[in-house]
Amino acid sequence: MSIPNDAQHPSPLAHAPAATRALLARLHEQSLAQESGFDLRAVPSEQFKAAVSDKFIALDEDKCQFVYQLLRASGARRIVEAGTSYGVSTIYLALAASENAAALGGQPLVVGTEHEEAKADQARAYWAESGTDAVKAIDLRVGDLRETLKTGLGDIDFLLLDIWTPMALPALKLVQPHLRPGAVIVADNPITSAKGYTELFDYVRAPGSGFSSINVPYSNGLEMIVYYPPNK
Ligand SMILES: C[S@@+](CC[C@H](N)C(=O)[O-])C[C@H]1O[C@@H](n2cnc3c(N)ncnc32)[C@H](O)[C@@H]1O
Structure with missing residues (x-):
């Protein structure tokens, strides 16, 4: 699925500052150009x-827009992102969390995680030029998420799993x-990465897990998981 933004299919971020939209368009284009090369x-x-230590591998633009809409619909203000890279999807998360907090109260928080220091530095530079104060909600934790997500989370409304698949289940277990x-969990590429996600999906789909899950048919799939803790 690919949603071209035109007069009939406007972006849900049409209200965002022009500088933010221009930056996002540029970064998505750069990410796609890199991916077309390998x-x-x-x-x-x-x-x-x-091979991927300096690559964006940004969440596709149409998926970012869908995630943004999910966040707005659910009023999420406290978000964890497993896999921040150069921070493209993070901008969408920060915009939604900040807009939700302005409408509903509370403080927005987006906990990002990235283990490549150079990527984390560049992500901060992109956020500084994003033209929106929403990025102030981002708490970027540099290092292996198996350490960085161990503490300081509080209640969480939404988890984005945009990470190498072996890290998806460890991230979910730390945030759970x-x-x-x-709470909603979104995991990218459940179709093309089905094998890598075996452990995650076995865990989520186990009877009594409290999770329910559906694939939203974007390109390569987009898993949307909802969590209601089972009665003890
Ligand atoms: C698919 S990219 C994230 C793209 C980003 N969400 C975006 O849309 O711009 C996945 C990122 O996860 C990072 N990563 C992989 N394993 C990690 C780990 N154990 N802890 C923290 N970050 C990790 C990689 O360095 C990579 O930059």
Whole structure:
């Protein structure tokens, strides 16, 4: 699925500052240009980390817009992003959390996680030029998420799993105790990465897990999971 934004299909971010929209358009374009130069799935697993250490691999623009709408619909103000890279999707999360907080009260928080320091530095530089104060809600934690997500989360409304698949279940397990009833988890590429997600989906789909899950048919899929903690 690809949603071109035109007069009939306006972006849900049409109200965002022009500088923010221009930056997002530029970064999505850069990310796609990089990806057209190599096939992620053809990279041998032992070379994968090095091959992608300087790549955006940003969440597709149409998926970012859908996630933004989900966040606005659910009123999410406290969000965790597993996999921040150069911080493209993070801007959408920060916009939605800040707009929700302005409408509903509370403080917006987007906890980002990135283990490549150079990417984290560049993400901060992009946020500084984003033209929106919404990015002040971002708490970027640099390092392995298995450490950085251990503390300081509080209640969480939404988790974006845009991470190498072996990290998806560890991220979910760290955030799970903080998820409020009705919290939403979105995981990218459940179709193309089905094998890598085996453990995550076995966990989520286990009877009595409290999770329910559906694939939204974007390109390569987009898993939308809802959590209601099971009665003890
Ligand atoms: C698909 S990219 C994220 C793209 C980003 N969400 C966006 O849309 O711009 C995944 C990122 O996760 C980072 N990553 C992978 N394993 C990690 C780990 N264990 N802890 C923290 N970050 C990790 C990678 O360095 C990579 O930049």
